[in-house]
Amino acid sequence: MKNHVREFYDTIGWSRVGDGLYQNARYEDLRPVSQEYIHNCHLRVKRHLAPTGKYLLDAGSGPIQYPEYLTYSEGYRYRVCADISITALREARKKIGGHGLYVVADIANLPFKTGVFDGVVSLHTIHHLPLEEHPRAYAGLHRVLAAGRAAVVVNGWSRSPLMDPFRALSRLRKRAWLFARKVLRGRGTGDGGPGTRDRGPGTGDRGLNTEHRKLNTVLRPPSPKNTFVEKHDPAWFKRTIAPQIPAEILVWRAASVHFLKNYIHEHRGGRRILRLLYRLEERFPRWFGEKGTYPLIVIRKA
Ligand SMILES: C[S@@+](CC[C@H](N)C(=O)[O-])C[C@H]1O[C@@H](n2cnc3c(N)ncnc32)[C@H](O)[C@@H]1O
Structure with missing residues (x-):
């Protein structure tokens, strides 16, 4: 599985697709209407890190x-970029050179001494490990952290009570549209009616088996356009990780990319909606951290 992930990022994920963007940026909403919200969410990471130090680990x-990522290591002598993909590291070197x-x-077997890092970030990476390796990855990040310092981990949950209804609504709208189209074409409902299988992005039950349903985890198997991902929910985190290491769940970003792209529009007050959402996230970071799409997990070492 890890070989697939490495190959995917070496050959596809970190290939340039124009305008200085990587193929991986297709998972982000890059429209101006969402820019301020996304920028402010990126900056949340830095708040929890020690402002200065010798080594900052960027695991994965x-x-x-993104430009905001550069700010995390501003006060550090070195940013240690660790990644399974050599292409990722070559591209990172173009950005920060001797820093x-x-x-x-x-990331599940970090080759570093205990307590050597003054700060650690790991963004959108642990989900590329099989679920059984997530505890080892979190434990490793905690191990390499110096006493009194903090690590920040960001990954998406397997589900979001706040965002999932919007996905369901999109599915419903699509089915209604397909149904109407069939009726208008005079072909009746047939098997293209409301019960039509939804092939919309990410809306199917791909990769879900009974075990995943029971645990509320999601597994996305590799495909030509994607690579392996396995995610869990807050209950799994509290049961499995929180008893092993001191970790706090806060919010990185409640809004999913699907919500942004489908429900946030310039001409429908999108910027105002996102400013309000950001303010609410700031006021209730724990609630949005558990109910939203992406938590920001702070790990502190005593
Ligand atoms: C979704 S990208 C995120 C990159 C970056 N942290 C960001 O937020 O833009 C995931 C990165 O994790 C790396 N990765 C995946 N599995 C890994 C593993 N087991 N150990 C180290 N890096 C891994 C991939 O090569 C890729 O560069």
Whole structure:
């Protein structure tokens, strides 16, 4: 599985698709209407890190894809970029040169001394490990952290009570549209009616088996356009990770990319809606951290 992930990022995920963007950016909403919200969410990471230090670990650094990411290591002597993909590290080196140290490494088996990092970030990476390796990855990030310092981990939950209804609504709208189209074409409902299988992006039960349903986890198997992902929910995190290491669940970003792209529009007050959402997230970070799409998990070392 890890070979697939590495190959995917080496050959597809970190290939340039124009305008300085990587193929991986297709998972983000890059429209101006969402820019301010996304920018402010990125900056949340830095608040929890020690402002200065010798080494900051970026575990699963990728190419240090967004400008805000550069700010996390501003007060550090070195940013240690660790990634399973050599392409990611080559691209990262183009951005930060001598400020970086570049290590091909597996986040579930970090090859670093205990307590050597003054700060750690790991963004959107642990979900590429099979679920049984997530505890080892979290434990490793905690192990390499220096005493009194903090690590920040961001990954999406397997479900979001706040965002999932919008996905269901999109599915419903699509089915209604397909149904209307069939009726208008005079072909009756047939098997293209409301019960039509929805092939919309990410809306199917791909990769879900009974075990995943029971645990509220989601597994996305590799495909030509995607690679392996396995996610869990807050209950799994509290049961499995929180008893092992001191971790707090806050919000990174409640809004999913699907919600942004489908429900936030310039001409329908999109900016105002996102400003309000951001303010609410700031006021109730724990609630939005558990109910939204992406938590920001702060790990502190005593
Ligand atoms: C979705 S990208 C995120 C990159 C970056 N952190 C960001 O937020 O833009 C995931 C990155 O994790 C790396 N990765 C995946 N599995 C890994 C593993 N087991 N160990 C280290 N890096 C891994 C991939 O090569 C890729 O660069």
